[in-house]
Amino acid sequence: MNKIAVVTGGSRGLGKDMALNLAKKGLDVIVTYHSKEEQALKVVSEIESIGQKAHALQLDTGKAGTFDFFFSELTKVLNTGFATDKFDFLVNNAGIGVTAAFADTSEEDFDSLIDIQFKGPFFLTQKALPHMNDGGGIVNISTGLTRIILPYYPAYSSTKAAMENLTKYLAKDLGVRGIRVNIVAPGAIETDFAGGMVRDNAEMNSHIASHTALGRVGLPTDIGSVVAFLCSEDAKWITAQRIEVSGGQML
Numbered sequence: 001m002n003k004i005a006v007v008t009g010g011s012r013g014l015g016k017d018m019a020l021n022l023a024k025k026g027l028d029v030i031v032t033y034h035s036k037e038e039q040a041l042k043v044v045s046e047i048e049s050i051g052q053k054a055h056a057l058q059l060d061t062g063k064a065g066t067f068d069f070f071f072s073e074l075t076k077v078l079n080t081g082f083a084t085d086k087f088d089f090l091v092n093n094a095g096i097g098v099t100a101a102f103a104d105t106s107e108e109d110f111d112s113l114i115d116i117q118f119k120g121p122f123f124l125t126q127k128a129l130p131h132m133n134d135g136g137g138i139v140n141i142s143t144g145l146t147r148i149i150l151p152y153y154p155a156y157s158s159t160k161a162a163m164e165n166l167t168k169y170l171a172k173d174l175g176v177r178g179i180r181v182n183i184v185a186p187g188a189i190e191t192d193f194a195g196g197m198v199r200d201n202a203e204m205n206s207h208i209a210s211h212t213a214l215g216r217v218g219l220p221t222d223i224g225s226v227v228a229f230l231c232s233e234d235a236k237w238i239t240a241q242r243i244e245v246s247g248g249q250m251l
Helices: 013-024 037-050 064-082 107-131 154-177 202-210 224-230
Strands: 004-007 028-033 054-058 087-092 132-141 180-186 242-245
Touching: 004 013, 004 064, 013 028, 013 037, 013 087, 013 224, 028 037, 028 064, 037 054, 054 064, 064 107, 087 107, 107 132, 107 154, 132 154, 132 224, 154 180, 180 224, 224 242
Parallel strands: 004 028, 004 087, 028 054, 087 132, 132 180, 180 242
Antiparallel strands: none
């Protein structure tokens, strides 16, 4: 039986590329989406065209009170569509971008970041554990901004730093089950993050590229293959690691 990965925020951008790369590695994939159902279903179709099983489920990672219902629905999907009641890998990818200087960060934005990027993954993972097979893995997603200190990201990067710390605790706690836990930290990527700031601003794109060892800004397709690797047997002896995928940005 194929192993199964659940990718949160898998309808577009980095999450979509993660889902497709997991399928290319021979995994079946369940993607979650917040509101972009049509895009999520297109990802499902692409995965199925690769030859793997796939399904899309709605999930708001900022509302921990809905997680019991989500796992109830996930169990139904696993039973009917995958002939099992458990999955193997959880990729905590869903997130938002808030760009604001420390003095301008609102309490509302701060709370949203905490709910979606720390509290959400914390309790989603907690509730996922009874539904996961031993010997699988968890991949969390951070940011290069926990190392590269730039203006306008104090709240955003702090939630990701919390996830980096949680990753080490989970790795130690879940090692007894053979569940590996790692975190991937993308550098600047050409996506719609922060309104497409890196993708659509030629001056900023060029500036970042000039401070990156490999000479360009990252693409969504640079990240998914690393996540897929961490969900493969090739990464069986890797856990508790922060892996930055930035092309050597700001060395």
